[in-house]
Amino acid sequence: MKFSVDRFVPREGGYARGADGHELILKTALSVMIDHGYKAMTLRRIAAECGLKAGHISYYFKSKDDLVRALLKMITGSYNEAIEAMAEKAGDDPEKKLKNLIRFMLEDGRTKQAAYLFPELWALANHDPFVQTCVEEMYVAEQGHFEEIIAELNPALGDEDRKNAAVLILSSLEGVAIFAGYGKTWEERMDALEEMACDCFVAFVKAMKPGDAVATDGLSIA
Amino acid sequence: MKFSVDRFVPREGGYARGADGHELILKTALSVMIDHGYKAMTLRRIAAECGLKAGHISYYFKSKDDLVRALLKMITGSYNEAIEAMAEKAGDDPEKKLKNLIRFMLEDGRTKQAAYLFPELWALANHDPFVQTCVEEMYVAEQGHFEEIIAELNPALGDEDRKNAAVLILSSLEGVAIFAGYGKTWEERMDALEEMACDCFVAFVKAMKPGDAVATDGLSIA
Amino acid sequence: MKFSVDRFVPREGGYARGADGHELILKTALSVMIDHGYKAMTLRRIAAECGLKAGHISYYFKSKDDLVRALLKMITGSYNEAIEAMAEKAGDDPEKKLKNLIRFMLEDGRTKQAAYLFPELWALANHDPFVQTCVEEMYVAEQGHFEEIIAELNPALGDEDRKNAAVLILSSLEGVAIFAGYGKTWEERMDALEEMACDCFVAFVKAMKPGDAVATDGLSIA
């Protein structure tokens, strides 16, 4: 399973004669943002790539800000769905589930979409509270998924330890995904990095000791 | 030691009137980029925050592109210097050195500068080969530093294993830094995350087995 | 018949609001160029004289260069049409036809339009290949018209003699037109100059001898 532009579009289905206006525009906006960056995502360009005229976008979206917000909702909503879908269809073995999730996230980083989109989102989020909230919600959901698996893999852990471990793994994987993802110098190492990440984080979760969030004298592992 | 805006503007000449124009402008441009994002970094805004007029920026930088390039060189050059400085003043214990480096990177993420600047750079790099090259060079240097420490900590590792481990740790830390860095929801967890990251990655490097990049039957730790 | 600004703007569409934008803008641009020179023909000035705002010009012409090119095409196209129209409605007597053409060109020089426009075009042409080509094409057509009349007036002439005579007369008339045309010190002499030019060039063509481009022992006239 991968995140794709098409996944962002379906909404309620039923396409009258091609795509619904909103969807077509959002889909096009997304592709412009991915291919040329947010700064190149002008209404004119979106319109041109839709086969529409610039002024017509305003019919669907009152302002560019509205469009951006709808776009963000679409993107993060789609990721939320994908995460939930993953959680449902996961098997029984918690170690396997964690590895699957790690591999899923890093595979996503190999797509142009993820590797080019997320830096834009992060940059936007730093200066736009709405974007920040959207992105945060998305990651909170992902974090919850990690927490569930970690709880299965090491049931002895306390709440805080579990949360922190989830955040560490989640954020690390995001880093690896955009650092060694699509188009990057380190892209060819991704296969090895996936295996390493699986081993590293599975071992870490297994080795964690409950009671103290951080073993002050070093972990007992090794 | 931290990276700060001031570190970027070391030279202080004996010029006629006030500080050297290039440095003042670059310093201001950087602060605008950090505080308001690249898309808000217009020549007029930089000029206004410098107390200059828009046209005067062109006196120092032939074009905005020139300014951006000089800015990039300044930023990455400064980070390169900081990394080298760290390498030189490190002690003897490789484990301590690795932990220091990990903490250093995550502490940097707690500064607004790093947390807000790097997403902008990554976004820019995806659509501007020059930025990509600058950022890459910076990370290659950091990667080299990690490799040296890893080689000391686990001398049995082969070249590829060592390189991959360095990339995994470096990119993970970048992810954690911006994910749980300045202004983010997870910022309050950063102390715990630092300790966890130290334990996780030190254990991982120690546990790595030479010969096969990944121990197929699970790591021997724990 | 005279060339006038209005002649440049023949088409009159049934558009929604007012005249067609392209034509209005080109017409205004022309009048600015005539009244104030090419260097004063800024988009803002054209817009202001149109009752538009500067940015709106870019809606009709992608760039100023595009506008200039369209303007050139309009000007030279209109002259080409006028020349053809003249050729068609000419009578039978070749001497009369030549005199008519001479008078036509010099009368044109008495209009502000011609007297002020052509020096701008020549200056532009020297540094802009596109303008040079446009202007050249226009003059080649005029030259052809002269050649036809000369052939009738002195059928014995060879190709080269005829061409050279046409170029001599055409270029001389252009010189007289701008030298003693609208607004010049010598403007009051134009009536006399027209008669003189007619006599001079008609006599010259009649007196030309075939075989050698130039009669080395002086012309046989007088």
Add this chain to the structure above:
Amino acid sequence: MKFSVDRFVPREGGYARGADGHELILKTALSVMIDHGYKAMTLRRIAAECGLKAGHISYYFKSKDDLVRALLKMITGSYNEAIEAMAEKAGDDPEKKLKNLIRFMLEDGRTKQAAYLFPELWALANHDPFVQTCVEEMYVAEQGHFEEIIAELNPALGDEDRKNAAVLILSSLEGVAIFAGYGKTWEERMDALEEMACDCFVAFVKAMKPGDAVATDGLSIA
């Protein structure tokens, strides 16, 4: 003898260490105007080609307008001198003198300087009374020279006839010079045009009849 950039420069001679500031700047301004047109003749460009800085031009010329005026004075002054020099060293035969003058003017048109400079001057003159006066004065002097020769060649002519003939020939030659001069499509015809122009205008002057400025029933020639 030709007009050349160097001819414009000598002034009072004695060059201290290279050229005097005024002269160097004017000379450079002229070459910029010829090579790139008046619209490209910016103070910055002149300064750069002089090896000076832009602000320094203002030390020599209070304003750009001052510079342009000095430049015009230099150009037309130099042409006036050349015309006088020609008049002095001319021989006895009036026909030869007229032909020499015609050839001189057309040869001048074959230089880039004349062919590129004069259209700029005419364009400027139409919108700047000072330039207009300068250029007019220059041509009045040339006209005087033509009148003298015509008086010798056809002493029976009245004042007005002589003046008009001078204007006709002078303006025609200016037309031919820039029309078939340096860099133009018709440049290769210039040898033939020189001969034709000599024959045409010499014959015309000789054939002119006194008493009526214009023979109302056609000239008696042919």
Add this chain to the structure above:
DNA sequence: AATGAATGAGCGTTCATTCAT
């Protein structure tokens, strides 16, 4: 639902000019 016309603000840039040094 869709377009073309129009606006106003802002962009990066260039220019002539001023002025202290």
Add this chain to the structure above:
DNA sequence: TATGAATGAACGCTCATTCAT
């Protein structure tokens, strides 16, 4: 003399937006 710093206006152009049709 000569320079570097600085200004303010204008340039061509792009943008989001509005609105009548």
